[in-house]
Amino acid sequence: AAKASGRGQLQLYAPPLSAAAQQRSMAVQQLGLALRRGELELYYQPQVRATDTQLLGFEALLRWRHPDQGIIAPATFITVAEETGLIVPIGEWVLRAACEQAAQWPGDLRIAVNLSAAQLRSGRIVEAVADALVRSGLPPHRLELEVTESVVVDERSVEVLLQLKALGAELSLDDFGTGYSSLASLSRLPVSRLKIDRSFITALDTGEEQARALVAAIVQLAKSLRLITVAEGVETARQQAAVQELECEVIQGYLHGRPEPAEAWTPWLDELRASAR
Numbered sequence: 001a002a003k004a005s006g007r008g009q010l011q012l013y014a015p016p017l018s019a020a021a022q023q024r025s026m027a028v029q030q031l032g033l034a035l036r037r038g039e040l041e042l043y044y045q046p047q048v049r050a051t052d053t054q055l056l057g058f059e060a061l062l063r064w065r066h067p068d069q070g071i072i073a074p075a076t077f078i079t080v081a082e083e084t085g086l087i088v089p090i091g092e093w094v095l096r097a098a099c100e101q102a103a104q105w106p107g108d109l110r111i112a113v114n115l116s117a118a119q120l121r122s123g124r125i126v127e128a129v130a131d132a133l134v135r136s137g138l139p140p141h142r143l144e145l146e147v148t149e150s151v152v153v154d155e156r157s158v159e160v161l162l163q164l165k166a167l168g169a170e171l172s173l174d175d176f177g178t179g180y181s182s183l184a185s186l187s188r189l190p191v192s193r194l195k196i197d198r199s200f201i202t203a204l205d206t207g208e209e210q211a212r213a214l215v216a217a218i219v220q221l222a223k224s225l226r227l228i229t230v231a232e233g234v235e236t237a238r239q240q241a242a243v244q245e246l247e248c249e250v251i252q253g254y255l256h257g258r259p260e261p262a263e264a265w266t267p268w269l270d271e272l273r274a275s276a277r
């Protein structure tokens with residue numbers, strides 16, 4: 001009806017969307033199709049042992065290869081996926097693809113997969129993880145599931161985490177230190193790893209004693225709870241030296257590799273296979 005009454009009126013009833021809102025509504029429509037069209041991809045970022053930088057595994061990070069816009073990072077579409085519920089089918093695809101990929105890797109290399117709170121609340125996550133493990137044949141201990149502190153506020157989600165752990169998967173607390181209930185989370189969640197948020201690692205480069213003291217305290221806390229610590233976002237040799245000295249166990253960051261398609265890591269994996277022989 002608005003259309004029939006002419007341009008001026010149309011504006012009255014349906015004001016033009018702001019650029020941001022327009023982009024968002026397009027994203028919602030296109031994201032629904034992206035999965036079916038095979039536009040979603042996983043990139044893999046290495047995690048290495050801090051003491052000798054030996055490869056331990058990778059974190060799977062979602063990318064959207066948009067037909068017009070090229071590669072889109074998850075920050076711009078994960079929230080939309082969570083709000084619309086699309087994160088459930090997308091997350092199931094991520095789990096399957098990541099486990100299938102990791103099953104091809106040599107030795108005991110691990111794969112870390114991010115789970116959002118919406119997935120944990122979906123009622124489908126335990127089955128989805130079990131399904132991905134069975135289909136791929138990946139030994140459960142090689143799958144690591146990353147959750148953030150936000151899940152601790154939901155009692156049911158803590159229950160779900162216990163079920164995921166019972167499947168044999170490892171649980172990691174991602175972005176540790178950025179949430180509002182860090183200490184409470186640690187004691188209530190059945191996690192075995194703690195990923196120290198990049199913001200703490202970045203601060204190590206300023207050489208400030210305070211930044212160092214903070215990371216040292218987190219590592220000590222983790223040690224006393226028998227949790228493995230992962231330093232996220234290590235970009236410089238100086239940051240690496242600092243986290244090594246503080247006895248953080250695992251390092252992930254641009255220094256050792258950015259997230260890349262699986263094929264990019266083939267030479268490194270071939271080298272590992274060769275040296276294992």
Ligand code: C2E
Pocket residue numbers: 045060061062073074075078091094114115116146174175198232233234235252253254255259
């Ligand atoms: P995250 O799980 O904390 O992943 C680490 C993010 O830090 C990644 O961003 C990675 O590219 C970036 N990063 C790693 N090392 C460095 C570094 O040295 N310097 C800098 N500047 N950045 C570094 P990315 O890939 O854009 O992912 C952002 C977030 O999106 C992830 O944070 C995670 O919360 C979410 N996400 C990614 N993939 C998935 C997924 O499959 N499912 C769900 N639910 N969330 C995902």
Ligand code: MG
Pocket residue numbers: 059114146174
């Ligand atoms: Mg993560």
Ligand code: MG
Pocket residue numbers: 174175195197232
């Ligand atoms: Mg993180």
Ligand code: MG
Pocket residue numbers: 174175
């Ligand atoms: Mg994050």
